[in-house]
Amino acid sequence: MDNAARAGAYADMDFDADILIAGGGINGTATALALASAGFHVMLVEPRSRAERKANDFDGRSYAFAISSMRVLFALGVWPRLKxxxxxxxxxxxxxxxxxxxxxxxxxxxxxxxxxxxxxxxxEDRHLRSELLDAAEDAGVTQMDDRVIEHNADRSGALASLGSGATRRVRLLVACDGQKSRIAGRVGIRRMxxxxxxxxxxxxxxxxxxxxxxxxxxxxxxxxxxxxxxxxxxxxxxxxxxxxxxxxxxxxxxxxxxxxxxxxxxxxxxxxxxxxxxxxxxxxLSIAERFIADRVALVGDAAHVAH
Ligand SMILES: Cc1cc2nc3c(=O)[nH]c(=O)nc-3n(C[C@H](O)[C@H](O)[C@H](O)COP(=O)(O)OP(=O)(O)OC[C@H]3O[C@@H](n4cnc5c(N)ncnc54)[C@H](O)[C@@H]3O)c2cc1C
Missing domain, CATH: 3.30.9.10 (D-Amino Acid Oxidase, subunit A, domain 2)
Structure with missing residues (x-):
């Protein structure tokens, strides 16, 4: 490439996906589904297998949804699927x-x-988990049974290193890795x-x-x-x-x-x-002092645990 400015622009476009979501709990999966439905290429990285996440065993956890949360799930096409x-x-x-x-x-x-x-x-949690996962797959989310073990991010993008040895370069890394979010820790976001x-x-x-x-x-x-x-x-x-x-x-x-x-x-x-x-x-109570850093966003318990 002979034009340096253009070369920079092309380098910026060299992404494996628009967004990589670390963590396939309910918030990670719902976020992946919402972003894929909005037209983004989304990768969802979660170490627990799909079979484990779809298991129908009932741990007793159920969610109380206010009407606004129901509307979000309705807009994502999940609500009519729920049992x-x-x-x-x-x-x-x-x-x-x-x-x-x-x-x-x-x-x-x-x-x-x-x-x-x-x-x-x-x-019930078991029904929500399973239907979110199916809907995310139907929406074209790329699911990887893996774990983000390291990442580097700056204003040009984020590079995630996975436990399998693979790396993925993305425009945005979304940390849905739960209340002990290591991604938040790595970018220096403290919690109170x-x-x-x-x-x-x-x-x-x-x-x-x-x-x-x-x-x-x-x-x-x-x-x-x-x-x-x-x-x-x-x-x-x-x-x-x-x-x-x-x-x-x-x-x-x-x-x-x-x-x-x-x-x-x-x-x-x-x-x-x-x-x-x-x-x-x-x-x-556990809340992150900030929910964003360069090319990184925190969602779900990674951002704010209410209980
Ligand atoms: C009894 C009970 C009732 C509740 N009721 C409600 C309710 O009515 N309404 C409500 O809004 N909330 C409720 N909650 C809270 C709710 O369950 C949690 O807020 C929610 O499950 C958190 O989901 P999450 O996806 O953010 O995190 P988690 O469920 O903690 O998921 C994090 C995921 O990240 C994965 N992960 C971790 N590290 C990595 C890594 N390095 N790379 C990739 N993946 C990684 C983990 O394997 C895990 O699957 C309730 C909780 C309880 C206990």
Missing amino acids: DVQPILRIKVTDGRPGEGPSPLMLTFDHGEIEEGPLGYMV GWSYGQTALVCTIAHEQPHQGIAHQFFVPAGPLAILPLSGHRSSIVWTERAARAETVQAMSEGDYLDELRPRFGRFLGEVALAGRRTAYPLR
């Missing part, structure tokens, strides 16, 4: 002490007040945050009575207990306890665990039984 979506028709918020029942004063939000259909929706000293005990219960699409938030001294409607006679429980107590409860047998839960829960749904695994998530 077992449960509308939230009413939300009841109250407080009290375990075993003493709720306070007579409560806040109630009813979907009739917003005239836009349900207040929100509950979706703290532990709440609380743990969310998460499980799904099957119950005798219908939930009628009602979500409950019951505030007790150790933290909130959320009872969130799932399809059928099932509800997702997010039960917040102080960390040490949560560890004890999580180690209990199923019977003892339910005996501990029942006084918080009351009898309004009739008999209850566990319907799936029990998990425990320590709760913390």
Whole structure:
């Protein structure tokens, strides 16, 4: 090439893709899908195999989607594909002490007040993960079972080195590599945050009575207990306890665990039984001081962990 300026421009165009996304959790996959749908050539690099990410095992995690989040998934074509979506028709918020029942004063939000259909929706993690992945593939996202182990970025582009030894040069590197984002660390983005000293005990219960699409938030001294409607006679429980107590409860047998839960829960749904695994998530705030650096953007938990 005899024209130096032109040579520079051509060098700039020498990219393997427009965007490389590191991390194929729900945020990485959704971001990949959105960007591919907008016409960008996107690579998604995730060390966990596709089979593992599509596995139908239920870890008990479900998401509460506000209408705005539902609209995003609708625009991306994912919403109509989702199974077992449960509308939230009413939300009841109250407080009290375990075993003493709720306070007579409560806040109630009813979907009739917003005239836009349900207040929100509950979706199980396993269904969301799987449908996002399929939709991303259909949209032409190039998926690589690999890991970003190093990268260099400046104003002209980003070069990612992968665990397999391959390298990829892209216009933008999007870090969706979770709350311990190494990419953020490498570009010198610091984080602030703290532990709440609380743990969310998460499980799904099957119950005798219908939930009628009602979500409950019951505030007790150790933290909130959320009872969130799932399809059928099932509800997702997010039960917040102080960390040490949560560890004890999580180690209990199923019977003892339910005996501990029942006084918080009351009898309004009739008999209850566990319907799936029990998990425990320590709760913390963690937020990056900046969400961008030269040719690098942080998305999802890499940018901001709310819990
Ligand atoms: C019980 C529970 C309920 C929740 N409910 C809600 C809710 O209702 N609404 C809501 O918005 N959020 C909710 N959350 C939070 C939500 O689950 C997380 O915010 C979300 O899963 C984070 O997704 P992510 O893709 O950002 O990160 P992760 O899920 O942490 O994914 C990061 C991915 O990056 C990969 N990775 C790591 N390092 C590399 C690397 N070097 N190269 C390539 N890949 C890499 C990992 O393998 C992993 O797959 C809930 C969480 C819990 C525990």
